[in-house]
Amino acid sequence: MTYIEPAPIKDKENPLESMMQRFDKAVELLGISEEMYYILKVPARQVTVGLPITMDDGRIKVFEGHRVIHSNILGPAKGGIRFDPAVNIDEVRALAAWMTWKCAVVDIPYGGAKGGIACNPREMSAGEMERLMRAYTVAMLDVFGPDRDIPAPDMGTGPREMAWLMDEYSKAKGMTVNAVVTGKPLVLGGSLGRTEATGRGVMVSAMAGMDKLKINPYKATAAIQGFGNVGSYAAVLLHERGVKVVAISDISGAYYNENGIDIEGAIKYRDLNRGTLENFPGAEKITNEQLLTLDVDVLVPAAKEDVITHDNASFIQAKMIVEGANGPTSASADDIINEKGILVVPDILANAGGVTVSYFEWVQNRMGYKWNLDRINRRSDRIMKDSFDKVFLTSQQFNVPMRIAAYIVAIKKVADTYKFRGGY
Numbered sequence: 001m002t003y004i005e006p007a008p009i010k011d012k013e014n015p016l017e018s019m020m021q022r023f024d025k026a027v028e029l030l031g032i033s034e035e036m037y038y039i040l041k042v043p044a045r046q047v048t049v050g051l052p053i054t055m056d057d058g059r060i061k062v063f064e065g066h067r068v069i070h071s072n073i074l075g076p077a078k079g080g081i082r083f084d085p086a087v088n089i090d091e092v093r094a095l096a097a098w099m100t101w102k103c104a105v106v107d108i109p110y111g112g113a114k115g116g117i118a119c120n121p122r123e124m125s126a127g128e129m130e131r132l133m134r135a136y137t138v139a140m141l142d143v144f145g146p147d148r149d150i151p152a153p154d155m156g157t158g159p160r161e162m163a164w165l166m167d168e169y170s171k172a173k174g175m176t177v178n179a180v181v182t183g184k185p186l187v188l189g190g191s192l193g194r195t196e197a198t199g200r201g202v203m204v205s206a207m208a209g210m211d212k213l214k215i216n217p218y219k220a221t222a223a224i225q226g227f228g229n230v231g232s233y234a235a236v237l238l239h240e241r242g243v244k245v246v247a248i249s250d251i252s253g254a255y256y257n258e259n260g261i262d263i264e265g266a267i268k269y270r271d272l273n274r275g276t277l278e279n280f281p282g283a284e285k286i287t288n289e290q291l292l293t294l295d296v297d298v299l300v301p302a303a304k305e306d307v308i309t310h311d312n313a314s315f316i317q318a319k320m321i322v323e324g325a326n327g328p329t330s331a332s333a334d335d336i337i338n339e340k341g342i343l344v345v346p347d348i349l350a351n352a353g354g355v356t357v358s359y360f361e362w363v364q365n366r367m368g369y370k371w372n373l374d375r376i377n378r379r380s381d382r383i384m385k386d387s388f389d390k391v392f393l394t395s396q397q398f399n400v401p402m403r404i405a406a407y408i409v410a411i412k413k414v415a416d417t418y419k420f421r422g423g424y
Contacts, residue, residue: 201353
């Protein structure tokens, strides 16, 4: 399956709302000054461009593209490019800020960025997509760069689009510049391990959480909502470590088997069934809502945003929630989840495995040397485990849930770096 660097999905009412509620709580606990608050809040750079593209029928259509660099205090900015009809500057601002905190919480020397073009890739030919990506790259030549801003795939884009971006940028610079973008095809300098990176990070987070809760993985059960890239790899890797995955789901519904789902069989069935689990045998059909409230040790929402809300949070029975998706828990559900004593590994930590391996891709490109898969997995596992431990310790020190602790870790790192570098 195509690797997509994970990035938060906008809140239904306001793309900034969910992030800012948690950001404000962390800032208050840290005692951040008003001056620093606005330094951390306001994007460092915002670029909006009009892109006239010749369509296949000869018409010229103008697309609006954006790139927001929220912060470059820690290093070059990092963040995906999405092609989607709903792309707008507010959404891109929110996603760029979220990337800043995600990179900081796993101690990667990147700032946060995000880009997007308001278009519908499902209605465009490959030729139209290529012309659009190349035009966007040319318009952002003074923004992108291995030492300035490093894009990656996101919604509606993938390795193919990143190859076009790398090629167009390289032409402009008169040399091959692999490190300008991550999520590329392997033959162009992409990294091994990137496809399963996010799901692997979810597994590492879940195992670390079970250790803190004294849950024996060989006696543990898990339910995974969403069986795409993140969910399926998380299921495989948890199963390999002894966890019994009793429920999985996709858009066709959820499937439950108290004796455990045959994960490898489910993947083969999905891949031979037009990418869906519809009519999956060997399991009882239930609803996605029922899956969320199963009595399991680990719940992994890995599908979409706002699936755990004020309406259903009180019915969650899992001992731990590991957020493989982006924004699966609405801000209105936080207090209910916390009062129930459920350990939540938040999205900016749990699904940061993707940006971690993107960082490895960039490092390998800069070195001109490829690592093997074992080295990549060992290093990404160590980063995820160390980051979990740091966030968990911070949650105890401040007596706050891990979600707020993750923001505290990230915000403190960026704020301290700014102070050492000095403002003007």
